[in-house]
Amino acid sequence: MLVGLLAALSPKAQDFEVDGIYYSIHTDNKTVSVISGPNKYRGYITIPNTVVYEGKTYTVSVIGHGAFSGCDDLTSVIMGDSIISIEFSAFSSSRNLRAVTIGKSVRTIGEFAFYYCLSLTEIVIPDNVTSIGNSICSYCTSMTSATIGDGATSIGYEAFCNCRNLKEITIGKNVAYIGGYAFDNCTGLTKVNIKDLTAWCLIDFDDNATANPLCYAHHLFLNGQEIKDLIIPKTISEIRDLTFNGGSGFTSVDLGKVTSIGYASFAACTGLETIKFGKSLITIGNDAFSSCTGLKSLTFPSSLAEIGYYAFEDCDSLTSVRCLSFLPPELHEGTTFSEICYRNATLTVPKKAISNYTTGWCEWRAFRHIVESEFYDCDVNYDGEVNIADINMIVEAILSGWSDDIYDVNCDGEINIADINEIVNMMLII
DSSP: OHHHHHHHHSOOOOEEEETTEEEEEOTTSSEEEEEOOSSOOOEEEEOOSEEEETTEEEEEEEEOTTTTTTOTTEEEEEOOTTOOEEOTTSSTTOTTOOEEEOOTTOOEEOTTTTTTOTTOOEEEEOTTOOEEOTTTTTTOTTOOEEEEOTTOOEEOTTTTTTOTTOOEEEOOTTOOEEOTTTTTTOTTOOEEEESOHHHHHTOBOTTOGGGSTHHHHOOEEETTEEOSEEEOOTTOOEEOTTTTTTOTTOOEEEOTTOOEEOTTTTTTOTTOOEEEOOTTOOEEOTTTTTTOTTOOEEEEOTTOOEEOTTTBTTOTTOOEEEEOOSSOOBOOTTOSBOHHHHHHOEEEEETTOHHHHHSTTOGGGGOSEEEEESOTTTOTTOSSOOSHHHHHHHHHHHHHTOOOGGGOTTOSSOOSHHHHHHHHHHHHHO
Protein backbone atom coordinates (compact mmCIF):
# COMPACT_ATOMS: atom_id res chain seq x y z
CA MET A 1 0.00 0.00 0.00
CA LEU A 2 2.83 2.38 0.89
CA VAL A 3 4.55 1.73 -2.44
CA GLY A 4 1.29 2.40 -4.30
CA LEU A 5 0.72 5.63 -2.40
CA LEU A 6 4.22 6.90 -3.13
CA ALA A 7 3.78 6.09 -6.78
CA ALA A 8 0.52 8.01 -6.90
CA LEU A 9 2.16 11.06 -5.28
CA SER A 10 5.26 10.99 -7.51
CA PRO A 11 5.42 13.82 -10.14
CA LYS A 12 4.72 12.88 -13.73
CA ALA A 13 7.86 12.25 -15.79
CA GLN A 14 8.86 15.38 -17.73
CA ASP A 15 11.13 13.76 -20.38
CA PHE A 16 10.03 11.65 -23.30
CA GLU A 17 11.10 10.51 -26.75
CA VAL A 18 9.24 10.59 -30.05
CA ASP A 19 10.70 9.44 -33.39
CA GLY A 20 14.24 9.46 -32.03
CA ILE A 21 14.12 13.01 -30.61
CA TYR A 22 14.12 13.61 -26.86
CA TYR A 23 12.01 16.32 -25.23
CA SER A 24 11.49 17.92 -21.84
CA ILE A 25 8.10 19.43 -20.90
CA HIS A 26 8.15 23.03 -19.65
CA THR A 27 6.32 24.14 -16.53
CA ASP A 28 3.59 25.73 -18.64
CA ASN A 29 2.68 22.17 -19.70
CA LYS A 30 2.23 23.44 -23.27
CA THR A 31 5.73 23.67 -24.70
CA VAL A 32 8.83 21.48 -24.77
CA SER A 33 12.58 21.71 -25.27
CA VAL A 34 14.63 19.39 -27.43
CA ILE A 35 17.20 17.79 -25.14
CA SER A 36 20.01 15.26 -25.28
CA GLY A 37 19.17 11.64 -24.70
CA PRO A 38 20.85 8.34 -23.88
CA ASN A 39 21.70 7.89 -27.56
CA LYS A 40 23.60 10.48 -29.60
CA TYR A 41 21.77 12.01 -32.54
CA ARG A 42 22.83 10.82 -35.98
CA GLY A 43 22.37 11.71 -39.65
CA TYR A 44 19.67 14.13 -40.78
CA ILE A 45 17.33 15.53 -38.14
CA THR A 46 14.16 17.54 -38.73
CA ILE A 47 12.70 19.13 -35.61
CA PRO A 48 8.90 19.39 -35.84
CA ASN A 49 6.80 22.38 -34.78
CA THR A 50 4.69 20.19 -32.53
CA VAL A 51 4.95 16.78 -30.93
CA VAL A 52 2.26 14.50 -29.47
CA TYR A 53 2.88 12.63 -26.23
CA GLU A 54 0.28 10.59 -24.35
CA GLY A 55 -2.48 12.15 -26.42
CA LYS A 56 -1.44 15.74 -25.79
CA THR A 57 0.10 18.10 -28.38
CA TYR A 58 3.09 20.22 -27.31
CA THR A 59 4.77 23.10 -29.17
CA VAL A 60 8.52 22.61 -29.64
CA SER A 61 9.94 26.00 -28.62
CA VAL A 62 13.54 25.53 -27.45
CA ILE A 63 16.72 23.73 -28.47
CA GLY A 64 18.01 22.97 -25.00
CA HIS A 65 21.39 23.41 -23.38
CA GLY A 66 23.81 20.96 -25.04
CA ALA A 67 21.00 19.12 -26.80
CA PHE A 68 23.11 18.12 -29.83
CA SER A 69 26.54 18.75 -28.31
CA GLY A 70 29.22 16.24 -29.27
CA CYS A 71 27.03 14.35 -31.76
CA ASP A 72 29.80 13.46 -34.19
CA ASP A 73 27.52 11.44 -36.48
CA LEU A 74 25.01 14.28 -36.85
CA THR A 75 25.20 15.81 -40.36
CA SER A 76 22.16 18.10 -40.82
CA VAL A 77 19.47 19.78 -38.70
CA ILE A 78 16.34 21.58 -39.89
CA MET A 79 14.39 23.47 -37.22
CA GLY A 80 10.72 24.20 -37.30
CA ASP A 81 9.50 27.80 -37.11
CA SER A 82 8.13 27.20 -33.62
CA ILE A 83 11.64 27.37 -32.11
CA ILE A 84 12.25 30.68 -30.29
CA SER A 85 15.53 29.96 -28.51
CA ILE A 86 18.74 28.02 -29.07
CA GLU A 87 20.46 27.61 -25.74
CA PHE A 88 24.07 27.45 -24.55
CA SER A 89 26.29 24.97 -26.40
CA ALA A 90 23.29 23.44 -28.19
CA PHE A 91 25.32 22.07 -31.14
CA SER A 92 28.88 22.54 -29.91
CA SER A 93 31.56 20.05 -30.97
CA SER A 94 29.30 18.22 -33.42
CA ARG A 95 32.26 17.90 -35.70
CA ASN A 96 30.51 16.47 -38.78
CA LEU A 97 27.49 18.77 -38.75
CA ARG A 98 27.50 20.30 -42.23
CA ALA A 99 24.21 22.20 -42.44
CA VAL A 100 21.78 23.90 -40.06
CA THR A 101 18.52 25.63 -40.96
CA ILE A 102 17.57 27.99 -38.13
CA GLY A 103 13.85 28.55 -37.65
CA LYS A 104 12.47 31.96 -38.59
CA SER A 105 11.04 32.55 -35.11
CA VAL A 106 14.31 32.16 -33.21
CA ARG A 107 15.00 35.22 -31.04
CA THR A 108 18.12 34.29 -29.10
CA ILE A 109 21.14 32.12 -29.79
CA GLY A 110 23.18 31.29 -26.73
CA GLU A 111 26.90 31.24 -26.15
CA PHE A 112 28.94 28.49 -27.85
CA ALA A 113 25.81 27.35 -29.74
CA PHE A 114 27.80 26.11 -32.76
CA TYR A 115 31.26 26.19 -31.24
CA TYR A 116 33.77 23.79 -32.85
CA CYS A 117 31.36 22.53 -35.49
CA LEU A 118 34.27 21.81 -37.78
CA SER A 119 32.23 20.83 -40.86
CA LEU A 120 29.59 23.59 -40.78
CA THR A 121 29.91 25.52 -44.06
CA GLU A 122 27.35 28.30 -43.69
CA ILE A 123 25.10 29.96 -41.15
CA VAL A 124 22.14 32.25 -41.81
CA ILE A 125 20.78 33.94 -38.71
CA PRO A 126 17.20 35.11 -39.40
CA ASP A 127 15.84 38.58 -38.77
CA ASN A 128 13.96 37.67 -35.59
CA VAL A 129 17.18 36.94 -33.71
CA THR A 130 18.00 39.87 -31.44
CA SER A 131 20.78 38.38 -29.36
CA ILE A 132 23.85 36.43 -30.54
CA GLY A 133 25.95 34.96 -27.77
CA ASN A 134 29.70 34.82 -27.28
CA SER A 135 31.68 32.31 -29.34
CA ILE A 136 28.57 31.29 -31.27
CA CYS A 137 30.62 29.95 -34.19
CA SER A 138 34.19 29.94 -32.91
CA TYR A 139 36.42 27.35 -34.59
CA CYS A 140 33.94 26.57 -37.36
CA THR A 141 36.91 26.09 -39.64
CA SER A 142 34.94 24.98 -42.73
CA MET A 143 32.53 27.92 -42.64
CA THR A 144 32.76 30.13 -45.75
CA SER A 145 29.71 32.38 -45.36
CA ALA A 146 27.78 33.92 -42.47
CA THR A 147 24.73 36.19 -42.49
CA ILE A 148 23.55 38.21 -39.49
CA GLY A 149 19.90 39.23 -39.86
CA ASP A 150 18.50 42.73 -39.38
CA GLY A 151 17.04 41.96 -35.96
CA ALA A 152 20.38 41.49 -34.22
CA THR A 153 21.61 44.42 -32.14
CA SER A 154 24.83 42.80 -30.96
CA ILE A 155 27.34 40.11 -31.87
CA GLY A 156 29.14 38.49 -28.95
CA TYR A 157 32.75 38.19 -27.93
CA GLU A 158 34.79 35.85 -30.19
CA ALA A 159 31.62 35.09 -32.14
CA PHE A 160 33.45 33.89 -35.29
CA CYS A 161 36.94 33.63 -33.85
CA ASN A 162 39.25 31.26 -35.78
CA CYS A 163 36.84 30.72 -38.67
CA ARG A 164 39.85 30.94 -40.93
CA ASN A 165 38.01 29.91 -44.13
CA LEU A 166 35.20 32.42 -43.66
CA LYS A 167 35.21 34.46 -46.87
CA GLU A 168 32.09 36.61 -46.62
CA ILE A 169 30.12 38.12 -43.75
CA THR A 170 26.84 40.06 -43.97
CA ILE A 171 26.10 42.39 -41.06
CA GLY A 172 22.48 43.33 -40.35
CA LYS A 173 21.54 47.00 -40.30
CA ASN A 174 20.66 47.11 -36.60
CA VAL A 175 23.91 45.75 -35.18
CA ALA A 176 25.21 48.39 -32.75
CA TYR A 177 27.90 46.42 -30.92
CA ILE A 178 30.41 43.73 -31.89
CA GLY A 179 32.38 42.12 -29.07
CA GLY A 180 36.15 41.86 -28.86
CA TYR A 181 37.95 39.36 -31.12
CA ALA A 182 34.67 38.53 -32.87
CA PHE A 183 36.57 37.90 -36.12
CA ASP A 184 40.02 37.18 -34.74
CA ASN A 185 42.08 34.99 -37.09
CA CYS A 186 39.42 35.07 -39.82
CA THR A 187 42.25 35.39 -42.29
CA GLY A 188 40.21 34.19 -45.28
CA LEU A 189 37.76 37.09 -45.19
CA THR A 190 37.53 39.08 -48.43
CA LYS A 191 34.10 40.72 -48.27
CA VAL A 192 31.94 42.53 -45.70
CA ASN A 193 28.36 43.21 -46.79
CA ILE A 194 26.22 45.94 -45.21
CA LYS A 195 22.83 47.48 -45.99
CA ASP A 196 23.18 50.87 -44.29
CA LEU A 197 26.36 52.97 -44.18
CA THR A 198 25.01 55.20 -41.41
CA ALA A 199 24.36 52.15 -39.24
CA TRP A 200 27.88 50.87 -39.89
CA CYS A 201 29.32 54.22 -38.75
CA LEU A 202 27.52 53.82 -35.41
CA ILE A 203 28.84 50.36 -34.48
CA ASP A 204 30.87 50.04 -31.28
CA PHE A 205 33.75 47.64 -31.97
CA ASP A 206 34.65 47.20 -28.30
CA ASP A 207 38.05 48.94 -28.73
CA ASN A 208 39.33 45.86 -30.50
CA ALA A 209 40.60 45.79 -34.09
CA THR A 210 39.58 42.19 -34.79
CA ALA A 211 36.01 42.89 -33.72
CA ASN A 212 35.79 44.63 -37.10
CA PRO A 213 35.77 42.13 -40.01
CA LEU A 214 37.33 44.79 -42.26
CA CYS A 215 40.56 44.12 -40.39
CA TYR A 216 40.93 41.04 -42.61
CA ALA A 217 38.39 41.51 -45.41
CA HIS A 218 39.61 44.98 -46.49
CA HIS A 219 36.61 45.47 -48.82
CA LEU A 220 33.25 46.92 -47.74
CA PHE A 221 30.15 46.37 -49.92
CA LEU A 222 26.96 48.41 -49.63
CA ASN A 223 23.92 46.66 -51.13
CA GLY A 224 26.15 44.56 -53.36
CA GLN A 225 28.44 47.34 -54.61
CA GLU A 226 31.95 47.78 -53.28
CA ILE A 227 32.56 51.18 -51.69
CA LYS A 228 35.68 52.73 -53.16
CA ASP A 229 34.83 56.42 -52.92
CA LEU A 230 33.58 56.60 -49.34
CA ILE A 231 31.16 59.45 -48.61
CA ILE A 232 30.27 59.76 -44.94
CA PRO A 233 26.56 60.54 -44.47
CA LYS A 234 25.80 64.13 -43.42
CA THR A 235 24.06 62.89 -40.27
CA ILE A 236 27.33 61.45 -38.92
CA SER A 237 29.31 63.89 -36.79
CA GLU A 238 31.72 61.39 -35.25
CA ILE A 239 33.72 58.58 -36.79
CA ARG A 240 34.05 56.05 -33.99
CA ASP A 241 37.15 54.08 -33.10
CA LEU A 242 38.21 51.45 -35.68
CA THR A 243 35.17 51.99 -37.92
CA PHE A 244 36.98 51.62 -41.25
CA ASN A 245 40.19 50.08 -39.94
CA GLY A 246 41.85 47.91 -42.57
CA GLY A 247 39.63 49.10 -45.42
CA SER A 248 42.31 49.06 -48.09
CA GLY A 249 39.65 48.98 -50.83
CA PHE A 250 38.81 52.66 -50.26
CA THR A 251 40.48 55.10 -52.65
CA SER A 252 38.95 58.33 -51.32
CA VAL A 253 36.93 59.55 -48.36
CA ASP A 254 34.71 62.62 -48.01
CA LEU A 255 34.19 63.30 -44.31
CA GLY A 256 31.27 65.69 -44.77
CA LYS A 257 30.08 67.16 -41.44
CA VAL A 258 32.34 65.04 -39.24
CA THR A 259 33.73 66.89 -36.23
CA SER A 260 35.89 64.13 -34.72
CA ILE A 261 37.70 61.10 -36.09
CA GLY A 262 38.32 58.25 -33.64
CA TYR A 263 41.23 56.01 -32.80
CA ALA A 264 42.62 54.00 -35.75
CA SER A 265 39.36 54.59 -37.61
CA PHE A 266 41.09 54.56 -41.02
CA ALA A 267 44.34 52.83 -40.05
CA ALA A 268 45.87 50.59 -42.73
CA CYS A 269 43.57 51.90 -45.47
CA THR A 270 46.48 51.47 -47.84
CA GLY A 271 44.49 52.21 -51.00
CA LEU A 272 43.32 55.60 -49.71
CA GLU A 273 44.69 58.35 -51.96
CA THR A 274 42.62 61.41 -51.04
CA ILE A 275 40.89 62.66 -47.89
CA LYS A 276 38.41 65.52 -47.94
CA PHE A 277 38.07 67.03 -44.48
CA GLY A 278 35.01 69.20 -43.85
CA LYS A 279 35.13 72.66 -42.32
CA SER A 280 33.55 71.31 -39.13
CA LEU A 281 36.43 69.01 -38.21
CA ILE A 282 37.88 69.62 -34.72
CA THR A 283 39.89 66.55 -33.73
CA ILE A 284 41.73 63.68 -35.42
CA GLY A 285 42.37 60.82 -32.99
CA ASN A 286 45.40 58.67 -32.28
CA ASP A 287 46.48 56.40 -35.16
CA ALA A 288 43.47 57.62 -37.17
CA PHE A 289 45.18 57.32 -40.58
CA SER A 290 48.33 55.42 -39.64
CA SER A 291 49.80 53.25 -42.41
CA CYS A 292 47.69 54.90 -45.13
CA THR A 293 50.60 54.48 -47.47
CA GLY A 294 48.79 55.76 -50.57
CA LEU A 295 48.26 59.30 -49.27
CA LYS A 296 50.27 61.96 -51.09
CA SER A 297 48.71 65.18 -49.85
CA LEU A 298 46.59 66.53 -46.99
CA THR A 299 44.71 69.76 -46.42
CA PHE A 300 43.53 70.45 -42.87
CA PRO A 301 40.63 72.90 -42.38
CA SER A 302 40.95 76.00 -40.22
CA SER A 303 38.54 74.45 -37.70
CA LEU A 304 40.98 71.66 -36.79
CA ALA A 305 42.24 72.00 -33.20
CA GLU A 306 44.09 68.76 -32.47
CA ILE A 307 45.75 65.79 -34.16
CA GLY A 308 46.53 62.74 -32.02
CA TYR A 309 49.55 60.53 -31.55
CA TYR A 310 50.70 58.63 -34.65
CA ALA A 311 47.64 59.85 -36.58
CA PHE A 312 49.64 59.78 -39.85
CA GLU A 313 52.48 57.47 -38.83
CA ASP A 314 53.93 55.48 -41.76
CA CYS A 315 52.17 57.67 -44.32
CA ASP A 316 55.52 57.91 -46.04
CA SER A 317 54.21 58.93 -49.49
CA LEU A 318 53.04 62.32 -48.22
CA THR A 319 54.72 65.17 -50.09
CA SER A 320 52.30 68.01 -49.29
CA VAL A 321 50.62 68.97 -46.01
CA ARG A 322 48.54 72.16 -45.91
CA CYS A 323 47.11 73.82 -42.80
CA LEU A 324 44.40 76.46 -43.22
CA SER A 325 44.54 77.59 -39.59
CA PHE A 326 46.53 80.67 -38.61
CA LEU A 327 47.03 79.05 -35.19
CA PRO A 328 48.61 75.58 -35.49
CA PRO A 329 46.49 72.57 -34.50
CA GLU A 330 47.95 70.80 -31.47
CA LEU A 331 50.31 67.93 -32.22
CA HIS A 332 51.92 65.49 -29.79
CA GLU A 333 55.67 65.33 -29.32
CA GLY A 334 56.54 65.07 -32.99
CA THR A 335 54.89 61.67 -33.34
CA THR A 336 51.90 62.62 -35.49
CA PHE A 337 53.75 62.11 -38.79
CA SER A 338 56.58 59.75 -39.68
CA GLU A 339 60.16 60.96 -39.79
CA ILE A 340 60.15 60.45 -43.58
CA CYS A 341 57.17 62.78 -43.89
CA TYR A 342 58.77 65.43 -41.69
CA ARG A 343 61.83 65.24 -43.89
CA ASN A 344 60.28 65.07 -47.38
CA ALA A 345 56.87 66.76 -47.27
CA THR A 346 56.32 70.48 -47.67
CA LEU A 347 54.13 72.10 -45.02
CA THR A 348 52.17 75.05 -46.39
CA VAL A 349 50.66 77.49 -43.89
CA PRO A 350 48.67 80.75 -44.13
CA LYS A 351 50.36 84.03 -45.02
CA LYS A 352 52.11 85.59 -42.01
CA ALA A 353 51.52 82.45 -39.90
CA ILE A 354 54.87 80.78 -40.48
CA SER A 355 56.28 82.03 -37.19
CA ASN A 356 53.43 80.32 -35.35
CA TYR A 357 54.44 76.99 -36.89
CA THR A 358 58.19 77.34 -36.23
CA THR A 359 58.37 78.57 -32.63
CA GLY A 360 60.23 76.47 -30.09
CA TRP A 361 57.08 75.07 -28.47
CA CYS A 362 55.32 74.12 -31.71
CA GLU A 363 55.59 70.50 -32.83
CA TRP A 364 54.97 71.52 -36.45
CA ARG A 365 58.53 72.83 -36.54
CA ALA A 366 59.63 69.21 -37.13
CA PHE A 367 58.81 69.72 -40.83
CA ARG A 368 62.02 70.56 -42.69
CA HIS A 369 60.20 72.54 -45.41
CA ILE A 370 57.60 75.13 -44.34
CA VAL A 371 56.22 77.75 -46.76
CA GLU A 372 53.41 80.31 -46.80
CA SER A 373 50.37 80.71 -49.07
CA GLU A 374 47.32 82.98 -49.07
CA PHE A 375 44.96 81.16 -51.43
CA TYR A 376 43.25 78.74 -49.06
CA ASP A 377 39.60 79.67 -48.87
CA CYS A 378 39.32 80.42 -52.58
CA ASP A 379 41.36 77.39 -53.65
CA VAL A 380 38.27 75.18 -53.68
CA ASN A 381 39.89 72.22 -55.42
CA TYR A 382 43.11 72.44 -53.37
CA ASP A 383 45.41 72.46 -56.38
CA GLY A 384 47.50 75.39 -55.10
CA GLU A 385 45.99 77.90 -57.53
CA VAL A 386 42.95 80.18 -57.63
CA ASN A 387 41.50 80.15 -61.13
CA ILE A 388 38.53 79.30 -63.33
CA ALA A 389 38.60 75.66 -62.13
CA ASP A 390 37.55 76.82 -58.68
CA ILE A 391 34.70 78.90 -60.12
CA ASN A 392 33.52 75.89 -62.11
CA MET A 393 33.37 73.84 -58.94
CA ILE A 394 31.19 76.46 -57.23
CA VAL A 395 28.87 76.60 -60.25
CA GLU A 396 28.55 72.81 -60.22
CA ALA A 397 27.83 72.89 -56.48
CA ILE A 398 25.06 75.47 -56.98
CA LEU A 399 23.47 73.58 -59.87
CA SER A 400 23.68 70.25 -58.04
CA GLY A 401 22.44 71.57 -54.72
CA TRP A 402 25.58 70.46 -52.87
CA SER A 403 25.89 71.73 -49.32
CA ASP A 404 29.50 70.85 -48.48
CA ASP A 405 31.26 73.51 -46.42
CA ILE A 406 34.17 73.52 -48.84
CA TYR A 407 32.09 75.40 -51.44
CA ASP A 408 31.02 78.07 -48.95
CA VAL A 409 34.05 80.25 -49.70
CA ASN A 410 32.92 83.32 -47.77
CA CYS A 411 31.61 81.24 -44.83
CA ASP A 412 28.17 82.87 -44.77
CA GLY A 413 26.33 79.54 -44.55
CA GLU A 414 25.17 79.62 -48.19
CA ILE A 415 26.59 78.56 -51.54
CA ASN A 416 25.72 81.14 -54.17
CA ILE A 417 27.04 83.88 -56.45
CA ALA A 418 28.72 85.59 -53.50
CA ASP A 419 31.19 82.70 -53.30
CA ILE A 420 32.00 83.08 -57.00
CA ASN A 421 32.57 86.80 -56.48
CA GLU A 422 34.96 86.02 -53.65
CA ILE A 423 37.05 83.88 -55.99
CA VAL A 424 36.96 86.48 -58.76
CA ASN A 425 38.17 89.16 -56.34
CA MET A 426 41.05 86.95 -55.25
CA MET A 427 41.98 86.28 -58.88
CA LEU A 428 42.10 90.05 -59.52
CA ILE A 429 44.35 90.57 -56.52
CA ILE A 430 46.86 87.93 -57.49
